Structure formats: structure tokens, C-alpha cells
Amino acid sequence: MSAPILTVENMDVSFKIASENYKALENITFSVYPNEVVGIVGESGCGKSLTSQAILGILPKNAIVEQGKMKYKHVDLRELKDKDWRKIRGKNISMIFQEPMTALNPLVTVGKQISEGLKVHTSYSKDEMKKRTIQMMEKVGLPRAKELYKAYPHQLSGGMQQRVVIAIALIAEPDLIIADEPTTALDVTIQAQILALFRKIKYERKSSMIFISHDWGVIRNICDRVLVMYAGHIVEEGTLSEILNNPKHPYTKALIQAIPDHRKRGIELFTIPGKVPSLQDRKRDVCPFADRCSHRFDACDKEVPKIERIEGTHAAKCHLYTKEAGLHRDYTNH
Amino acid sequence: MTTPIIEVEDLHKFFKQARKNSLDKNKYVRAVNEVSFSLCEGESFGLVGESGSGKSTLGQVILQLIKQTSGTVKYRGKNVSSFTKKELKAWRRQVQIVFQNPYASLNPKKSIGWTVEEPLHIHKIGDRVFRRQRAIEVLEEVGLDHSFMDRYPHELSGGQRQRIAIATAIILEPEFIVIDEGVSALDVSVQAQILNLLKKLQRKYKLTYLFISHDLNVVQYFCNRIAVMYLGEIIEIGKTVELGSSPKHPYTKGLFSSILSIEEADELKLLEGDLHRFSNDIEACPFHDRCKFAMDICQSVKPKRQKVGNYHEVGCHLYDIKNENKESILKVN
Ligand SMILES: Nc1ncnc2c1ncn2[C@@H]1O[C@H](COP(=O)(O)OP(=O)(O)OP(=O)(O)O)[C@@H](O)[C@H]1O
Ligand SMILES: Nc1ncnc2c1ncn2[C@@H]1O[C@H](COP(=O)(O)OP(=O)(O)OP(=O)(O)O)[C@@H](O)[C@H]1O
Ligand SMILES: [Mg+2]
Ligand SMILES: [Mg+2]
Numbered sequence: 214m215s216a217p218i219l220t221v222e223n224m225d226v227s228f229k230i231a232s233e234n235y236k237a238l239e240n241i242t243f244s245v246y247p248n249e250v251v252g253i254v255g256e257s258g259c260g261k262s263l264t265s266q267a268i269l270g271i272l273p274k275n276a277i278v279e280q281g282k283m284k285y286k287h288v289d290l291r292e293l294k295d296k297d298w299r300k301i302r303g304k305n306i307s308m309i310f311q312e313p314m315t316a317l318n319p320l321v322t323v324g325k326q327i328s329e330g331l332k333v334h335t336s337y338s339k340d341e342m343k344k345r346t347i348q349m350m351e352k353v354g355l356p357r358a359k360e361l362y363k364a365y366p367h368q369l370s371g372g373m374q375q376r377v378v379i380a381i382a383l384i385a386e387p388d389l390i391i392a393d394e395p396t397t398a399l400d401v402t403i404q405a406q407i408l409a410l411f412r413k414i415k416y417e418r419k420s421s422m423i424f425i426s427h428d429w430g431v432i433r434n435i436c437d438r439v440l441v442m443y444a445g446h447i448v449e450e451g452t453l454s455e456i457l458n459n460p461k462h463p464y465t466k467a468l469i470q471a472i473p474d475h476r477k478r479g480i481e482l483f484t485i486p487g488k489v490p491s492l493q494d495r496k497r498d499v500c501p502f503a504d505r506c507s508h509r510f511d512a513c514d515k516e517v518p519k520i521e522r523i524e525g526t527h528a529a530k531c532h533l534y535t536k537e538a539g540l541h542r543d544y545t546n547h
Numbered sequence: 548m549t550t551p552i553i554e555v556e557d558l559h560k561f562f563k564q565a566r567k568n569s570l571d572k573n574k575y576v577r578a579v580n581e582v583s584f585s586l587c588e589g590e591s592f593g594l595v596g597e598s599g600s601g602k603s604t605l606g607q608v609i610l611q612l613i614k615q616t617s618g619t620v621k622y623r624g625k626n627v628s629s630f631t632k633k634e635l636k637a638w639r640r641q642v643q644i645v646f647q648n649p650y651a652s653l654n655p656k657k658s659i660g661w662t663v664e665e666p667l668h669i670h671k672i673g674d675r676v677f678r679r680q681r682a683i684e685v686l687e688e689v690g691l692d693h694s695f696m697d698r699y700p701h702e703l704s705g706g707q708r709q710r711i712a713i714a715t716a717i718i719l720e721p722e723f724i725v726i727d728e729g730v731s732a733l734d735v736s737v738q739a740q741i742l743n744l745l746k747k748l749q750r751k752y753k754l755t756y757l758f759i760s761h762d763l764n765v766v767q768y769f770c771n772r773i774a775v776m777y778l779g780e781i782i783e784i785g786k787t788v789e790l791g792s793s794p795k796h797p798y799t800k801g802l803f804s805s806i807l808s809i810e811e812a813d814e815l816k817l818l819e820g821d822l823h824r825f826s827n828d829i830e831a832c833p834f835h836d837r838c839k840f841a842m843d844i845c846q847s848v849k850p851k852r853q854k855v856g857n858y859h860e861v862g863c864h865l866y867d868i869k870n871e872n873k874e875s876i877l878k879v880n
Contacts, residue, residue, distance in 0.1 A: 402802055
């Protein structure tokens, strides 16, 4: 296998809340290879967006990277100054934000916002930039591109705003795209179109993506590999089929069980009892999922499980699979 | 049948085109066009359709957050445009909305507790202690603990903000809620929790939902009826069981076949044709220039909604009684 385009190693991120430090990400380790789409799933508040913000150096002010390495190819991302970031963001790594309106400037026309990436990273003429911007708008399926070029964000529907954000991220042809719920605001036909566009970019440009989504149908259709996060930990990772067809961690299994579909009409949906604990309430030296787990046993309350390789690329952070607790492996067959 | 809780009659909402100084005075975006339908008490009505087809606009016009260009909205038989100030205020308590973009609807400078309690404030309900207690109660219901009371919107994840918006909408125990992509930002387990909660509230208070979502899996799970919008119009409407299992309109067929399932992958089914170019041709079928079954008549006469089942209506010339090709066309599908 070729060298990864992105590596994250043992990264911890904390928030300062009322002069106390609370860990929000613990021991995050993963790589993204060229031409690979890595999905991140997990319940709301478990740290998916935070992981991408940490990589891009755009954490909230009260957050700190306590330790860990983050490398884009050979560049140490933690060492970058603002001006270095400006060269990299958009051109090498770009981000599609979860909430489009927060990423858009309400006072600037969408055409201007999309072409900004070309202005910063290329020396195209004005006309060329406009032409490419309109082409990009068409590629992401924005209707009436020439007219919308001059529109302001509030004049667009939610899904149209989201496509503007996608256009901004793609225009300078980055080789790593971090997409946070990029298709959540889109209807299924446009979602299919955007996924087809992502696939095409992957195929033609050999780009890589980190794809955050809670929509398993989308994950299924775009990702090569999947990371499952819970309460700031990566609790399971594997290829798409390993995760979907043979999930190991009780949390992953439960998530998959909660997926709604029309065949479940009239039936109460399965939910995982309890909720993701807030940062202040997280227990630190035990399995983070123990309180909500239906397979909990004594080991779970003694220490944080180590990530254990199950086979090949498939690994889980669960005592059911650790060597010491090997006898409990039987549990996992049901 | 009882009086519907909401009746929408021939509703229109036009926006001025983005381009300024346009010479063409007819350049309006017909965000909502000729929309009529009604909602019965206690139902969950799903509104789906292409992005930009006017779903959010329709929801907001119904609640009079945006004024319609023409047409009427009735609430329990009464025209909402004729409400007196007092009636309007009382009505505002009965109807709520969960906005598509939760971040924009939360005041960044106010604590979550303040935001969730605000509706109680506005309607002068309870004292300080009661309000706080009640806010904590609804936070719990949407799966957030009391520690969120003293936090601020920017400290929350996307899904947490979404739940604040839902908490604010249910705190007054309204009769009717427009939920605009209200569960889209939620992961499946919290989503399941919220959907279960909405169902529970519905049983308890006979709540009615207008549920706007592009997640057809969720809509089919949650809603008993579905309307499909395209370019501002409702082109198909029916019971979920009927419409979901046998969509009639070519657009609806395309829409339902684009649902991504976790059981199969690979071939992405793309709806053919260009995305809508905005034709101002109001005489034509809104879908004609993308439709692979388009006939001559589709360019000149806009189809009326007609019955294709007990509670199932579709606006498409393929289903005209006189259409001789009907049988063969329908078989192809
Ligand atoms: N500025 C902040 N101060 C304190 N806590 C914060 C701040 N920003 C985020 N958090 C907390 O950090 C945790 C992780 O947040 P993150 O946005 O990464 O969640 P997420 O996995 O992306 O969730 P979602 O699916 O809802 O978007 C959450 O519990 C959140 O409340
Ligand atoms: N304030 C406005 N000024 C001008 N045009 C507007 C305004 N608000 C909405 N529109 C236009 O009206 C149309 C319908 O928008 P609306 O937000 O209702 O769509 P939607 O169906 O909710 O889409 P989505 O699924 O993307 O949220 C779009 O073409 C949009 O650009
Ligand atoms: Mg997030
Ligand atoms: Mg909308």
C-alpha cells in the first residue's frame, strides 16, 4: 500500500470549561490513504466534527490539542502557522461544513464565494474564474447557475446553500476533502448526484475523503472504510463490509439496529438506552460505553479497553475482544 | 369527517428574482404555486420533494411567518389572515416550527436555558422556578441533561442544537408543529429517540405534524400521508402505504428509486435530465422538460391532480383517462 495522505496518531483534544480541562477526544488514531473514502459515524456529540476541526486547525477557542501527531503527507499540521494554512486549505485539504449557513458569508454573492478559492490558489483571468465557477455550480447541480452566481445565500433554499458549500470546497481541486454531513440537507435525487460527483472525483483525481455522516445508506454508497466513534473514542474500525455485515462492538451493532425504514412502521424504533454523557460527566478510566452496553461485565468497569485487531483491517475497542477477557468472546455471536 | 386542522387553498408565494434590474418583470421564483391540501387533526403529513421545490416556504407561509402572494390558509376552519391581534397571539401558542437551520434560529448570546424557556416567557406562563423546571423536563425528553441549561449554542454539536430547537417547539405543548428537516442532523439512535418522542406526544396531545424531510426512509416510517412537491407544486399526494409502494408520477418514481439502502450499493440511480431550468412557462407541466414520458400535451397543458386510488392523487397526463398509451406506459414501469 502507498503512504497515507493523512495520519492522525494518539490525538487528545480537551475543552476548557470553567477552568477545568475535559477531554473531548481521546487517543484518536487513524490514517487515510490516497484514493480512499473513510467514513466516520457515531452518535451526536461523540466528536466527529471535532476530529475534523482538529485536523484543519480550526478548533473552537477553548479547545486544545493536548497531544498527538497529525500529518498531511510530510507536513506536520500542528506546526503550521496561519499563513501556511491559507496555502493548504482549499488547495490541498478542504472542508465541507455541517451547517452551510455558518460557512457562508451572508453579505457576499455565492459566485464570489465560490470563486474565492481560484483567486487565492490560481492565476486565472477573471473571465476564466467566472467560467470555472459556473461550471462548478453546474457540476454540483445548482440550477440556473448564471443567475444564482449573483444571488445572496439567504435567497437560496437549504439544499442549494449546501451545494454552494460543496462547490467552494471542490473548486481548487484538493486531494483531501473532509466532508461533514455534506448531503444531509439534500433531497435524495440530488444526494445521488453529489455522491456520483464525489465518486467521479475520487476516480479521476484519485482524491481522498473523510466522510462524516449518520446516514448509513450514504456511508454504504461512498465509503471504503468506516470509523465508529463513541464519546470521543474510535471504538471500531474496518472496511465497509466488515462494519456493516459483521459489526463487533455492541455500540456499532446497536447503531445499525436503530436505522429507520418503512418496514418498521407502527413499531417503536430500537434505541440505545441512555445518552452520550456530556464532557463533564464522562468517566475516564473505564470503557466509555459500559453504562449503556447490554454486554457489560466486570472488566468493563476496570479499565479502558485497548483497540484490538480482530482480523486484517478490522479492529474494536471492547473488552469482549481483549485477550484478558477472551472467555467472553462467546457473547458476540448473538 | 371532522374539520381539518389546516386547510390550504390555492396558495401562491412568489419571490422576486435574485437578479436586480431585470427587465423582465415576469421574473419571479414561484416558490409555492397553486397549492391546495388539508391536514386532519392528529396526522403526520410528510412533505418531500426536490431541494428548492418550496417545502420550507410552504411550511412558513402556513404559519404566516412569510405572507402569501395569494390564496388562503385556514386553521380549524378560520382564515388565519382574518385573525385579530389577540387571536393571532393565542394561535402562535398553538403552532410551532422547528427550522431547517437550527444554528440560525438560536440566539448565540443567550444560554440554552434562556432559549428553551423563552416561549414560556413570551406567553407569560409560570414563574421562574416553574419555567426552569419545565425547561429541564423537555431537555430530558429530547435526550439532553440539565447541564445544557447553562451552555451556549456554539458549545454544542450539530445534533445537540437540533434537539434544542425541538425542545423549544414542544415546550408549550402546541397542537400543530412544522418540522422542517428536524431530525436530519441527528444520528440514527438519537433520531429514533426523537421520532419515538414525537409519536408519544402525538398520541398524548393529538398533535398534528407537517413533517418536511428528504429522508424518505424516515418519512415512510413516520408519516401516514405524503405529498410530493416539484417546482412549487404538489404533484402527488397519498397515503404512505399507497404512494410509497406504488408511486405514480415519473418524478416520484425517480425520487423513490433514489433511496439509498444499506442492503445494496453500487449503482447510483440518477434521475435523468437536467436539473430544473427555471422555465416560466406556467402553462406546461412543471416536470415536462425532464420527463422521459413527456408528450405534446405536457408542454401546453398543465395536468390537474386526479385520483389514481382511494386517497391517492397525481398531477400527470399519463393518467388522463383518455390517454391510450396509459396501459403500456404503466407496464414499462
Ligand atoms: N466550544 C465548545 N465548548 C465546550 N464543548 C464543546 C464545544 N464544541 C463542542 N463541544 C462538545 O464536544 C463534543 C463533540 O462535539 P462534535 O461537534 O465533535 O460532535 P459530533 O460528533 O460532530 O456531533 P453531531 O453529530 O451532533 O454533529 C460535544 O459533546 C459538544 O457538546
Ligand atoms: N427570500 C427569498 N428570496 C428569493 N428567493 C427565495 C427566498 N426564499 C426562498 N427562495 C427561493 O424559493 C424556492 C423555494 O425555496 P425553499 O426554501 O422553500 O425550498 P425547499 O423545498 O425547502 O428546499 P430544500 O429542500 O433545499 O430546503 C427556491 O428556488 C429558493 O431559491
Ligand atoms: Mg458534527
Ligand atoms: Mg427547505
